[in-house]
Structure formats: C-alpha cells, structure tokens
Amino acid sequence: MNRSLPLIILAMAILAFATTLLVIVPKFQIGHEPAPAGLHPYTAQQQRGRDQYVALGCVYCHSQQPRTPDQAPDAERGWGRASVAADYAYDSPHLMGTMRTGPDLMNVGARLPSMGWQLSHLYQPRAISPWSIMPSYPFLFEVKDKAAPGDTVVWLPAKSAPPGKVVVAKPEAIDLAAYLIALDRTYPVPSTAIRDDGYAKHGAGR
Template sequence: MEIFNNHKKLYLVASALFIVLTLFVAILPALDNQAKIQPLPDAIPLSEAAVRGKQVFIANGCVACHSQQVRNVEMDRKWGERPSMAADYATNKRMDVWINTATLMGTERTGPDLTDIGTRQPSLDWHLVHLFNPRIVVKESIMPAYPFLFDYKQNPTDTDVVVAVPEGVVSSAKGKVVATQEALDLVAYLQELKQAKLPEATVAPEFLYPLKQEAITGGTEQVDETEADGKNLYANNCAACHQANGEGLAGAFPPLKNSPIVMSENIQLFVDIIMNGYDARGEYGVMPAVGTNLNWTAKEVTAIVNYERNNWGNQAPKVSVEEVQQILNYINEMKAK
C-alpha cells in the first residue's frame, strides 16, 4: 500500500486515528460522566481558605500517604459512615490552567484515610500540634513534621494563633509556636473534608466482607460487647488527644486519668462535654463536639463513659444506657429552647 511508503500520509492517518480514539474513548465519556454525576444536595463547597489549604496539601505531597476514598469493605468502615461514591468527587474542579482536577483519592494508605477527617477530628488545636510534630500526639507516627509551617514569637499578638505545644517540647528561648497562614489554610482544608449526607431516597453501598467476632478474638476470649465498643470508640476518637494511657498532654489536652469530671457521681457534665465539646479557656485546647459530630447514640456514649471511668486506675460505678439517654434527652431539650 502506498500509505506505508509515504511517511507523511502514514503519520497523518495515525494522528487522525489517535484523535478519533481519544475523542470516543476518553473525552466524550468524561463529558458524559461530568454531565450525569452531580454533587450531593448537602455537599458544601470548599471555602477560600480550604482551597488554599488544598494547594498546601498538594505541594507537600500529602497524597502520597493519605487516601481520600472509603472502600466498600468492612475494614474501611472506621474511615466514614458509608463507602465513597462518584458524587463525592463531583465538586472537584481544575484548580487552575496548570493544575489538574486533583481529586487526591490516593493510591496507598500509609497514614489514615482523610475522607471524613473533618468529622472524626475537627479540632484546630490537635491538627496544629500534629502538623508541628506528629510524635507529640501519636508516639508511633511515621509522618514527617512540618515545622516550617510555623513561626516562633516571644510576644504573640491577639491575632496570632498560638499552638498548644506541651511544656518542654520547645525551648522557652524561642518563644511561643505560632501557626502561619499556610498551616491555618491546611487545617481549614482538613476540617472541611466531610462525607455529605445521602438523600433519604438514596441507598448507600454496603460494606462487604464483615469481620466476625471469632476472627477478632481468636474464638477463645469472651468479650463484653459494650466494653469492646467503648475501647474501640476511645481508640478511634479520643486517644489521639487524651492519649492511650488517659494521661493527656500537659499544656495541650487534659488527662482523663483521675479526672474529677470523669469520676463524678453526676455524669451530666461528662456526657455534655462528650456531646457538645468544651472550651478550657486557654488552659487546654478546645474540645470539639465529638459525640454530636459522629451522631453517637446513648449506647455508644454509655460505652465510652464506662470505659473511661474504669481504666488507667479509674474506678467508678458503671452507668446504664437509660441514665445516659435521660441526660441526652435533657441536653436536646435545652438546645431546642
């Protein structure tokens, strides 16, 4: 054939074939998906600060260790209330002419998944301490520290955000650790990473391959379900700040060991703090409304209350689900007024 003897025609035909295939295999299907897949009704677009924070996230290569996709397998249940779906990524747009859409779904999970980190860990204080030095809050962490996102000031101004670093971590000669705008933007991005609620008529995909209790306990250990739930709830949602030993971090997060609030006979304040958070007014970092953010039920609150009241040397009478439910009803009534 003449075409094989004429390199101009050969390249022209090959180029035309490539363009046609690209159009039908990549471009048109992508445009069709873009038209069909819309954000969920309750999805909230990123704020300006969070958009800047996303750029900081990209610039520091965070996607290399952190995924943003909850797979539909049971082991991923702790990362979100439901498996991720296409609509979760519909708000991702090209950041500028030179930067692609950047869904940041990731390809491996060296660190925790961040799909719903804004719900699991909304605390500004915790994120800033964690960025400054992850080992402060998670001793086993292999995440690199990002001290270049912070400054040191002897006399911070009222507008400066001082990081609640525990005593002894930074030399007093350096002054207080103050977050830069880049650090605040990055935390704003992390705080806004939340799974949107599905419409009532939409059924979420199921988590597959559920873990059996026998596989967890080896089939020999008898585990009280309430206690096991309390331990897991604490490990997944509280230990990062209050530490696995319940001793907290001096100057950053309060101890639960021997805490008068935890050990009190009247647990109303304790339950209220779990559900609605607490501001220690400078003594410690602000605790977010963990229970409310995670939609904890009376059973879950009871489990974690009993776990904290009977560990690390704490010994206090256990409370019942009915007692906690009465307190939750009262708290909800006060909110409604």
C-alpha cells in the first residue's frame, strides 16, 4: 500500500477529533455537575431493584429521559420536566434508553407511587390496562394457596386473580417496585443546570 503513513495519521486524527468532541469535552462539561439537593443515592434495596431492571431488559422499551416541550409533549403526558445532566448523578450505568415502546419511567415513582399498583402491574399488566403490550413477569411472584405471615399479597381484579389462590411477591419484585417508586426527579433544578436545549424556538414557552 502506498502512502500508508499519511492514511493512518489521517484516520487517527479523525478518531481523535470524534473522541474529543463526543467523549472528552462532554466529560469536562457535565462530569462535575453536582447532584441536586433533591436527589438521593439509591438504597441497597433500590440498587437491587435497579439490577433487576437491567437484568429484565426494561431499558429496551422504557426510556428515562423526558424531553423539553419543544421536542415532545412529555410534560403533558405526566412524565415530568425535561431531565438535566445532574439527574443522572447516581446512575451508573445510566439507563436512559432509546426506545419508547412503553412510557418514560424517569418519574414513574412520582406519578404511580403505589407499591400495590406496581406489584399488580408487574404480575399482570393486562389486569390493569387490557390493551397493554408489556410482558408480564409471573416469575417474580409465587402463587400460593394461603399467604404466610409477612408475605406481601398482590391485589388483583377478580378477573385476573388465580381462582382460590393468592399471589405473593418475591423479594425481587418488591426490590424492583422499590426502585420504580424511587424514580422521582420532580425536585426543581437550578437555572444554570446543564440541559438539552435543542429545538428551542422563539415564543414556544420556556
């Protein structure tokens, strides 16, 4: 191959340019964003639930990044304000997701704070929303004849309950529900917070 050295130098320069703009500069921009006062680190239980969230692949259908009103009507959908970099301060790895087959979950703990609702919904989403295409997760639950003391019994509408049995949540289900309820970024953020302002237009509200 002729002139291989210039070619390699050019290729490396393009790679270095892309790495600088896409990795190094953003790291300097947002790497030092302090966690907002209203955001708390995950508890051990919530972290276990987060691991469940990763293991079950929730991220393939659910994003965790509400958009600005300029980009999508996420606020009206009840998904909360547009997220800012600081909201992810304790997320490692982040679970922003790209697909929105299901609703955004960044603030699901704010709009559906009921542990009972979350457990019923994980056991059988169609018990609550007949049109839902979310998979059910029966393996996070046990179907028993009778609940033992200390069991978390899952309430189900009569049409979805197994006849004569009770559905009891395993610890995995409770951890996952605890994580979902902890997803609540409704605290205010300072106006100086780093955020995505793409698509902002004149006269389109702030």
